[in-house]
Amino acid sequence: MSSMKLHKTSDAKRPRLKQRSVEVATEKETAPASRVHSVYRTLWRAIVEQALQPGMKLPEDTIGEQLGVSRTLVREALSRLAIEGLVELKPNRGASVAHPTIEEAREVFDVRCGLERTVVSMLAGRLSAQQLKILDAHVQLEEAAQGRGGAESIRLAGEFHVKLAEMTGNALLQRYILEVSSRCTLVLAIYSRPHSSECAVSEHRQIIAALRVGDANEAARLMEHHLQAVATRALLAPRASKEIADLLAPYAEGEGLRPW
Amino acid sequence: MSSMKLHKTSDAKRPRLKQRSVEVATEKETAPASRVHSVYRTLWRAIVEQALQPGMKLPEDTIGEQLGVSRTLVREALSRLAIEGLVELKPNRGASVAHPTIEEAREVFDVRCGLERTVVSMLAGRLSAQQLKILDAHVQLEEAAQGRGGAESIRLAGEFHVKLAEMTGNALLQRYILEVSSRCTLVLAIYSRPHSSECAVSEHRQIIAALRVGDANEAARLMEHHLQAVATRALLAPRASKEIADLLAPYAEGEGLRPW
DNA sequence: GCAACCATTTTTGTATGCAAAAGGTAATCG
DNA sequence: CGATTACCTTTTGCATACAAAAATGGTTGC
Numbered sequence: 001m002s003s004m005k006l007h008k009t010s011d012a013k014r015p016r017l018k019q020r021s022v023e024v025a026t027e028k029e030t031a032p033a034s035r036v037h038s039v040y041r042t043l044w045r046a047i048v049e050q051a052l053q054p055g056m057k058l059p060e061d062t063i064g065e066q067l068g069v070s071r072t073l074v075r076e077a078l079s080r081l082a083i084e085g086l087v088e089l090k091p092n093r094g095a096s097v098a099h100p101t102i103e104e105a106r107e108v109f110d111v112r113c114g115l116e117r118t119v120v121s122m123l124a125g126r127l128s129a130q131q132l133k134i135l136d137a138h139v140q141l142e143e144a145a146q147g148r149g150g151a152e153s154i155r156l157a158g159e160f161h162v163k164l165a166e167m168t169g170n171a172l173l174q175r176y177i178l179e180v181s182s183r184c185t186l187v188l189a190i191y192s193r194p195h196s197s198e199c200a201v202s203e204h205r206q207i208i209a210a211l212r213v214g215d216a217n218e219a220a221r222l223m224e225h226h227l228q229a230v231a232t233r234a235l236l237a238p239r240a241s242k243e244i245a246d247l248l249a250p251y252a253e254g255e256g257l258r259p260w
Numbered sequence: 261m262s263s264m265k266l267h268k269t270s271d272a273k274r275p276r277l278k279q280r281s282v283e284v285a286t287e288k289e290t291a292p293a294s295r296v297h298s299v300y301r302t303l304w305r306a307i308v309e310q311a312l313q314p315g316m317k318l319p320e321d322t323i324g325e326q327l328g329v330s331r332t333l334v335r336e337a338l339s340r341l342a343i344e345g346l347v348e349l350k351p352n353r354g355a356s357v358a359h360p361t362i363e364e365a366r367e368v369f370d371v372r373c374g375l376e377r378t379v380v381s382m383l384a385g386r387l388s389a390q391q392l393k394i395l396d397a398h399v400q401l402e403e404a405a406q407g408r409g410g411a412e413s414i415r416l417a418g419e420f421h422v423k424l425a426e427m428t429g430n431a432l433l434q435r436y437i438l439e440v441s442s443r444c445t446l447v448l449a450i451y452s453r454p455h456s457s458e459c460a461v462s463e464h465r466q467i468i469a470a471l472r473v474g475d476a477n478e479a480a481r482l483m484e485h486h487l488q489a490v491a492t493r494a495l496l497a498p499r500a501s502k503e504i505a506d507l508l509a510p511y512a513e514g515e516g517l518r519p520w
Numbered sequence: 521g522c523a524a525c526c527a528t529t530t531t532t533g534t535a536t537g538c539a540a541a542a543g544g545t546a547a548t549c550g
Numbered sequence: 551c552g553a554t555t556a557c558c559t560t561t562t563g564c565a566t567a568c569a570a571a572a573a574t575g576g577t578t579g580c
Contacts, residue, residue, distance in 0.1 A: 034563080035563080069564080070564060071566090073563090073565090092571055093572070
């Protein structure tokens with residue numbers, strides 16, 4: 001595991017000017033573009049895209065310096081990420097990127113199953129032609145990404161489910177699906193072996209087909225099967241363990257240290 | 261609606277001593293008893309138990325003074341409550357107790373249905389004798405509370421579902437159920453007419469019965485039916501509206517003002 | 521060489537200070 | 551008399567300050 005740590009840029013300590021709500025003209029979004037939210041968003045992406053790997057320490061002031069904000073804001077962002085399960089926050093010992101155990105992973109998958117079931121049963125037979133086109137296009141993207149690195153594939157696969165959730169128009173459902181799917185990303189980053197999510201694309205196609213014809217039961221069945229498959233391929237694959245003990249064992253053996 | 265506001269206690273301004281982690285001996289819980297968490301918990305209870313009513317303003321420094329902590333901590337607690345949907349947080353305009361619209365209420369109910377379905381399908385046929393006893397006891401409590409105020413009944417009804425979720429052992433599912441059920445409390449506080457949740461007790465009993473004999477499908481069906489019933493009784497009850505317009509209409513009519 | 525102890529440095533938890541924004545009130549103009 | 555503006559107050563958003571806790575590193579004793 002990466003027990004690495006972010007390191008301070010040593011140019012540090014230029015006195016920070018107090019800016020507030022600079023309201024950049026290019027920002028036309030209605031969304032909350034507060035500074036905390038930017039910090040949150042930045043860290044979120046860095047974690048989900050695996051630039052920050054599970055287990056990495058996340059010191060408040062380092063991040064603050066990096067992003068040009070004070071620890072106050074970083075702290076708030078980190079505490080939100082901790083609620084969402086992407087960051088682990090130990091009292092008096094700071095934050096690090098979450099490193100879910102197999103048991104936690106199982107929990108997330110179980111909840112996800114139920115949520116995704118809700119999504120497809122809301123969507124079956126109610127998707128517009130345009131929405132179906134968007135989904136088809138997305139799957140094509142996934143197909144194209146198959147060749148390239150696993151990270152890209154994992155991200156796109158997750159986004160497929162988020163897109164489905166968005167189409168329900170239910171904000172809470174969106175938030176929950178986003179949460180479980182980003183946590184799944186972490187899980188896959190830790191436990192999945194390379195190429196393990198490749199075959200998922202065809203399953204996505206099948207789900208779209210069932211939604212198109214309005215067969216809610218079939219869609220739910222397919223979705224459940226799909227998630228079970230992903231979970232099995234990734235989690236239960238015996239060789240997939242990246243637990244520190246298992247990784248160290250062969251090295252320890254080579255050096256005459258005890259591998260038990 | 262209550263456009264009231266918390267008011268400062270005018271004794272204010274005793275200089276705050278800087279205490280940290282006083283570690284009260286009576287606190288044996290393993291849970292995070294940090295000060296932010298205490299503030300969060302306090303506000304959470306006050307909202308769910310309807311001491312703070314939907315729409316009420318929640319100024320940071322007032323709360324801070326009341327609880328003996330700085331605005332920093334209050335702020336963090338409020339932002340967490342906002343994520344959970346119990347507090348509405350408008351940029352530069354502060355926090356107030358959330359006042360869900362009918363549409364939001366519908367969303368929460370829909371998601372809740374799916375989550376509760378997951379709960380019962382995980383639990384069916386797997387409850388120990390002791391767990392069943394706990395549930396029976398709880399329903400008896402609910403029954404006893406029927407006579408007294410609606411607030412007590414609503415709280416107990418919510419706790420029944422939370423208890424079920426706890427029995428799954430799935431921490432994420434617990435969190436989600438707690439979240440949707442506390443939001444539902446808010447919704448019921450706003451929209452339900454008195455006594456609307458009374459008949460729910462027998463439905464709880466039926467659900468327990470189905471779980472006991474291990475009939476997952478029947479339990480899921482009953483749960484769905486139960487939630488639909490609650491939603492209908494509360495939300496769709498035409499006279500139940502407590503929207504400001506509807507409340508004002510009769511008065512306006514009497515004063516010769518336009519009630520449209 | 522290894523464990524225990526103390527000094528030093530880093531990092532967290534929390535309060536406070538200050539500027540921007542919102543809200544309120546009084547004065548001004550139509 | 552109603553709308554507008556100028557001024558003041560309150561409240562938010564954010565940075566910073568400072569003490570407690572943990573991590574680090576070096577020293578001593580064994």
